[in-house]
Amino acid sequence: MVNADEENKWxxxxxxxxxxxxxxxxxxTEGWIEVxxxxxxxxxxxxxxxxxxxxxxxxPLNSLGANIILASPLHSYDVYxxxxxxxxxxxxxxxxxxxxxxxxxxxxxxxTSEDQTVDINVSGGTTWDLSIKDTTDQVAQNTSDISDIKDxxxxxxxxxxGKKDVQDAKTxxxxxxxxxxxxxxxxxxxxxxxxxxxxxxAEVPNVEITSEDNSVQISESIDVQTNTxxxxxxxxxxxxxxxxxxxxxxxxxxxxxxxxxxNIDLNNYAISLKKGNSYHFTVRGSYVATxxxxxxxxxxxxxxxxxxxxxxxxxxxxxDPQDFEISYDVYNVSRDMNYNVAFAAMSGGxxxxxxxxxxxxxxxxxxxxxxxxxxxxxxxxxxxxxxxNVKVNPASGIDIVNDELxxxxxxxxxxxxxxxxxxxxxxxxxVVETVEKLKKDLDTQITPNFDMPNISQVYDFADPSVSTxxxxxxxxxxxxxxxxxxxxxTLSEDANEPTLFGxxxxxxxxxxxxxxxxxxxxxxxxxxxxxxxxxxxxxxxNVVLGVNEYPLKNRNPSITELRSDRVYYATLYLxxxxxxxxxxxxxAPNYGNQSxxxxxxxxxxxxxxxxxxxxxxxxxxxxxxxxxxTYTIEGVTYYNYYIGPWNSGYNERWTAxxxxxxxxxxxxxxxxxPTVPFVDLGNVxxxxxxxxxxxxxxxxxxxxxxxxxxxxxxxxxITSFEWVDDMSTVAGWAAANCVYDSGFATNLxxxxxxxxxxxxxxxxDGHTMYAHRITFTTPxxxxxxxxxxxxCECFESSSSYIFEWSTPxxxxxVGNNGWYVVNQNVTRYDNIIGKYNKxxxxxxxxxxx
Numbered sequence: 001m002v003n004a005d006e007e008n009k010w011x012x013x014x015x016x017x018x019x020x021x022x023x024x025x026x027x028x029t030e031g032w033i034e035v036x037x038x039x040x041x042x043x044x045x046x047x048x049x050x051x052x053x054x055x056x057x058x059x060p061l062n063s064l065g066a067n068i069i070l071a072s073p074l075h076s077y078d079v080y081x082x083x084x085x086x087x088x089x090x091x092x093x094x095x096x097x098x099x100x101x102x103x104x105x106x107x108x109x110x111x112t113s114e115d116q117t118v119d120i121n122v123s124g125g126t127t128w129d130l131s132i133k134d135t136t137d138q139v140a141q142n143t144s145d146i147s148d149i150k151d152x153x154x155x156x157x158x159x160x161x162g163k164k165d166v167q168d169a170k171t172x173x174x175x176x177x178x179x180x181x182x183x184x185x186x187x188x189x190x191x192x193x194x195x196x197x198x199x200x201x202a203e204v205p206n207v208e209i210t211s212e213d214n215s216v217q218i219s220e221s222i223d224v225q226t227n228t229x230x231x232x233x234x235x236x237x238x239x240x241x242x243x244x245x246x247x248x249x250x251x252x253x254x255x256x257x258x259x260x261x262x263n264i265d266l267n268n269y270a271i272s273l274k275k276g277n278s279y280h281f282t283v284r285g286s287y288v289a290t291x292x293x294x295x296x297x298x299x300x301x302x303x304x305x306x307x308x309x310x311x312x313x314x315x316x317x318x319x320d321p322q323d324f325e326i327s328y329d330v331y332n333v334s335r336d337m338n339y340n341v342a343f344a345a346m347s348g349g350x351x352x353x354x355x356x357x358x359x360x361x362x363x364x365x366x367x368x369x370x371x372x373x374x375x376x377x378x379x380x381x382x383x384x385x386x387x388x389n390v391k392v393n394p395a396s397g398i399d400i401v402n403d404e405l406x407x408x409x410x411x412x413x414x415x416x417x418x419x420x421x422x423x424x425x426x427x428x429x430x431v432v433e434t435v436e437k438l439k440k441d442l443d444t445q446i447t448p449n450f451d452m453p454n455i456s457q458v459y460d461f462a463d464p465s466v467s468t469x470x471x472x473x474x475x476x477x478x479x480x481x482x483x484x485x486x487x488x489x490t491l492s493e494d495a496n497e498p499t500l501f502g503x504x505x506x507x508x509x510x511x512x513x514x515x516x517x518x519x520x521x522x523x524x525x526x527x528x529x530x531x532x533x534x535x536x537x538x539x540x541x542n543v544v545l546g547v548n549e550y551p552l553k554n555r556n557p558s559i560t561e562l563r564s565d566r567v568y569y570a571t572l573y574l575x576x577x578x579x580x581x582x583x584x585x586x587x588a589p590n591y592g593n594q595s596x597x598x599x600x601x602x603x604x605x606x607x608x609x610x611x612x613x614x615x616x617x618x619x620x621x622x623x624x625x626x627x628x629x630t631y632t633i634e635g636v637t638y639y640n641y642y643i644g645p646w647n648s649g650y651n652e653r654w655t656a657x658x659x660x661x662x663x664x665x666x667x668x669x670x671x672x673x674p675t676v677p678f679v680d681l682g683n684v685x686x687x688x689x690x691x692x693x694x695x696x697x698x699x700x701x702x703x704x705x706x707x708x709x710x711x712x713x714x715x716x717x718i719t720s721f722e723w724v725d726d727m728s729t730v731a732g733w734a735a736a737n738c739v740y741d742s743g744f745a746t747n748l749x750x751x752x753x754x755x756x757x758x759x760x761x762x763x764x765d766g767h768t769m770y771a772h773r774i775t776f777t778t779p780x781x782x783x784x785x786x787x788x789x790x791x792c793e794c795f796e797s798s799s800s801y802i803f804e805w806s807t808p809x810x811x812x813x814v815g816n817n818g819w820y821v822v823n824q825n826v827t828r829y830d831n832i833i834g835k836y837n838k839x840x841x842x843x844x845x846x847x848x849x
Contacts, residue, residue, distance in 0.1 A: 010050050011097035013071040013079070020065040020081050022089065027065030030084035032058040035069075038076040038094050046071050056844060071097045085761060085771070086683050086838075086846065242360035244271065246341075251285075251351040254342040264358055270338035271358055278361040278484075279330045283341070285355070286321040287314045291348040299351075300344035305330040309344060313457075313588065316348055329361065329484060458506050459657045462574060462583035467656045472579065472608040473615050476572045478658045479520070481564065488562040489665055490517075490536055493551035501538055501570075502549040502662040504586040507711045508785020509543035510742075511578035512618040515550060515661065516625045519559065520567045526634065535559050535568070537625045540618040543583065544785045545711050554624040562663070570661045573609070573625060575618045582742035582787050586660040605656050677716035677782070678839060678847040686724070686764045686803035686836075692795050695802075695814060704795030705731075706802065707740065707813045710837065710849065711787045718782060720775040722758070722838040725793040726801045730755050730772040738774050738791040744813075748788070752777045767801050779842055789813060790837050805836050 013035065020028040034057065035044045045054045047070040059067055071077060073096075080091045181196035209218055221230045244264030248255035257269050265272045273279055283301065297316045300309040314322050330339070341356055459466050467476060482488055491498045501515045516537035523531075536555030541548075562568060574583070609615065616623050692704070721738075735753040740746065758771035774791075782788060792812065793802055840846045 009073055010047050010052065010070040011073045013046060013069045013077060013095060013097050016068060018066060020061055020089065022083065027063060028061050028081065028083055028089060029063055029065060031061045031065070031082050031089065033061065033067070033069065034058060034080045034082070035071065036078045036080075038078050044071065044075075044077060058844065073097045084758070086848070242274075242277075242358075244358045246271065246356045246358075248341070248354045248356075249352060251343060251354050253345050254340055255351075255354055255356075257341060257356065262358075264360075267338045270340045271356070273330065273333045273337050273339050275333055275336050276362075277333055279333070280327065280359045280361050281330065282325070282327045282357040282359075283354070284323070284325045284357075285351045286323050286353040287312070287349055288321050288352045289314070289316045289319055289349045292316055292319055297348060299346045299349070301326060302340075302342045302344060303328055303330075304340055304342070305333075311588075314349065321352060331484060457587070458584050459587040459659070460581055460583060461572065461585050461587070461657075461659055462509070462511075462578055463581045464579060467605055469605055469607040469656075473576045473610065474574050474579070475606040475609055476574075476656055476659060477518075477569045477604050477606065479567055479569045481567060482562045484564040486564070487665075488663055490552060490555050490559055490561060491665075492536075492555055493553050497665050498551040499536070499555075500549045500551055500662075500664050500666055502547060502664070503543070504547055504660060505543050505545060506584040506586075507582065507709060507742075507787040508545050509578070509583045510783065510786045511575070511580075512540040512542060513575075513578060513583070514538055514540055514573040514616075514618070514623070514625060516571045516573065517562075517663075518569050518571065520569060532569075533559070534626045535562070539621060540623055542785070545713070554626060556626070570659075570663075571625070572659055572661075573616070576615055577618075580743050580745070584787075588658045588660065674713035676845075676847070677712040677714040677784075677841065678849045679713075680847045680849070682848060684805055684836065684848060685762060686769060686805050688804045689765050689767055689801040690804055692797075692800045692802055692814075704800065705734070705737070705791060705815050706793045706795075707744075707789040707815070708792040708837070709742075709787050710782075710790045710839075712782045712784055714784045716782050716784075717779045717842040718776070718839050719779045719842055720773055720840045721790065722771055722773045723790075723792050724761060724769050724771050724803060724836055725795075726767055726769065726803070727772075727794050727796060728760075728768075728770050729757055731794045734772075734791060734794060735774055739780060740789040742787040742789065744789060748780055749774075750776065750778055764803060767803075769803060792837060803836075 020031065020033075022028055035046055036042060037044055043057050045057060046059060047053060048055050048068050050070065055067075055069070059069060061067055076094045076096045078091070078093045079095055081089045083089050180193060182194040184192045186192070209220075242262075242264055244262035245260040246257040246266065247260050248257050255269070257266055257271070259266050287299065289297075297314050299312050299314060301312060302308075303310055310326055310328070312324050312326065314324075341354070343351065461467060461476065464470065467474065489497075489499055501517075503515070514537055517535035519533040519535055521531050521533065534556050536552045536559075538550040539553035541550050616625070732755075735755045736749050736751045737747065738753070739748045741748065754775040754777070756773040756775065758773055761769050761771045763769065836848070838846060838848050
């Protein structure tokens with residue numbers, strides 16, 4: 001705030017001779033002071049002279065640890081003093097500014113009387129005499145008005161007492177066999193009631209309700225006045241949904257399961273499944289590496305209904321338990337079977353804890369097995385394809401007599417006593433409601449195109465060495481299917497709950513990409529290959545740090561739903577301009593040299609994508625991937641969409657890693673707009689060290705360096721940044737080689753920057769830490785959601801140390817020689833080294849990131 005005193009009065013907040021010192025008695029050079037209104041967090045901007053020239057909010061301390069600080073005498077203040085690293089050195093509260101004579105100036109008070117009912121006399125500027133003016137006339141008038149109101153109320157009460165229709169309350173008693181026929185009232189308000197006798201004719205039958213199989217409990221009561229019988233029915237529901245939970249420990253191959261709970265049984269450690277039913281399996285486990293190695297590993301869970309392996313990626317470099325979860329369906333079991341749970345023989349590790357949950361997916365049944373195809377007792381009602389089917393069969397309690405549907409109460413049904421209607425027993429109704437809610441939740445939740453446990457690390461999909469494609473426009477593709485219990489619609493972005501595509505990125509990307517879906521149809525008789533049908537795409541989109549969800553922008557109107565009996569593939573389009581490093585997406589390993597079906601491939605890629613000898617224009621918002629080519633067989637024209645990856649000669653790359661893309665129905669949420677360019681981690685310090693020589697594949701020598709990824713959330717111009725390493729004096733080349741683009745292709749540092757050694761900031765494990773600052777001669781402007789490489793440590797030799805921080809881990813690039821980072825002479829280490837940079841922007845705001 002600014003001094004609001006109309007006379008612009010200022011006073012010394014701190015004595016002109018004050019000096020801030022550190023614990024060693026030295027001036028607090030390069031520190032600062034922050035001032036707030038006492039008792040609040042409201043910032044106050046102080047003046048540097050009596051003309052009202054304002055300080056910045058963070059008031060800098062000079063080489064003596066001092067400054068001139070003036071404030072308005074209208075308030076008291078709280079003062080905080082920080083050192084140059086942002087640590088609080090001291091604080092003082094409820095400070096009152098003083099005049100040059102050292103006396104506090106009293107607060108200014110104005111007392112007025114807007115309606116002139118109070119006389120105000122002032123003496124000496126500080127003494128106030130208040131007296132209330134004569135209001136006798138007003139009091140007299142109010143007294144007269146109150147008296148008139150009392151007279152009016154008395155007149156009203158008198159009128160009410162004289163009304164002729166004010167009568168005493170009367171009670172009319174009827175009889176057991178009589179009912180009220182007519183009620184009348186005369187001019188004086190007197191009531192007259194006529195009764196009519198009730199005559200129950202002899203032909204009215206008595207109602208009897210029975211339950212032959214005792215599945216309905218019936219209680220009967222009689223109203224003797226009206227000769228009415230009332231029946232209370234409660235329906236027995238015998239069967240419960242099939243469910244089982246099982247556990248095993250220390251699994252290397254086949255699991256020795258034990259039953260924990262549920263009504264699904266085990267037979268010789270195998271789960272008993274029933275013919276004709278479908279089951280949903282959820283498998284959770286903890287993998288523990290027993291022989292550590294510097295590699296990732298893959299363990300294979302065997303899905304016994306199809307004998308396909310489900311790949312689970314783990315990290316054998318750590319010994320801590322690694323949790324994973326997979327789920328799948330076993331559809332329409334062909335026979336009663338004992339289902340084993342097993343992994344392919346794994347070496348170097350074991351699943352120390354394994355939990356398996358099994359649910360029967362055949363819907364809800366009432367007093368029967370449910371989902372059956374024969375008309376047998378117990379199959380009275382089932383739910384198939386979201387439809388309640390009533391099966392006509394006398395044995396099951398439902399029949400047709402004289403063209404009327406006759407239902408025997410007791411087969412999971414009840415009679416509503418209020419309406420007399422047949423209803424589903426309330427307990428069964430709750431189950432149906434629960435199943436429908438679960439189905440709705442499934443359709444709007446994440447539907448991944450591969451299991452989450454298989455996401456082992458982050459890949460740079462814009463790096464040609466990852467996709468093994470040339471530096472041209474390319475398309476990465478991978479097949480997936482839709483689970484049978486999902487309904488994924490294809491609705492455009494203007495729908496209430498559009499179809500959403502989602503990817504997860506660990507950094508922003510400076511180029512547009514496009515995501516799309518295609519439906520694959522196998523080759524027909526006489527065709528050389530199958531075809532791809534376009535489903536829809538997102539149009540050109542930007543990639544920001546974190547979760548990115550894009551609504552379907554362009555779509556094929558003839559496809560309204562993704563079906564469980566079809567094969568689809570997700571595609572990621574990268575234009576030629578985007579074939580540079582930096583698209584860091586969550587992904588899963590490639591399929592390597594594993595044996596996979598010839599068609600369709602599970603993952604592949606297409607390179608050098610053009611249409612009409614021209615690349616798609618990603619700056620045009622109407623751009624779509626809906627392009628196709630035609631071919632003719634025996635006079636019949638077929639359409640193959642141009643980018644279809646399973647056409648002949650399309651450079652299949654099944655060695656490319658798979659990127660994680662989710663598909664779901666749901667409301668589109670606009671991304672949150674950030675308000676600061678960086679997330680400030682506060683005053684953090686290292687917690688441990690790692691010797692540089694311990695980094696695999698890295699040979700430290702003179703002028704070594706390491707760089708880390710920095711991605712601003714907003715456009716920002718920076719003037720300097722700081723880091724900490726174990727060198728007392730920073731290497732001379734650092735000033736001109738400290739900031740690069742995401743691929744180390746462009747040096748953004750400039751050649752005339754200033755390097756400042758800030759001295760020791762503490763020790764970790766006996767190793768001294770030194771802080772350094774680089775101040776840019778020309779400030780550098782960083783673009784939002786774009787990744788840059790910032791210097792984070794300099795090394796002198798193999799005995800140098802990398803300091804590790806308690807803050808979140810990050811990607812760090814270690815160069816064999818700091819002078820040659822422009823040639824990408826670096827080794828990349830993912831998520832193993834802590835991060836620290838203190839960045840100051842052009843508004844003098846600092847962020848520890």
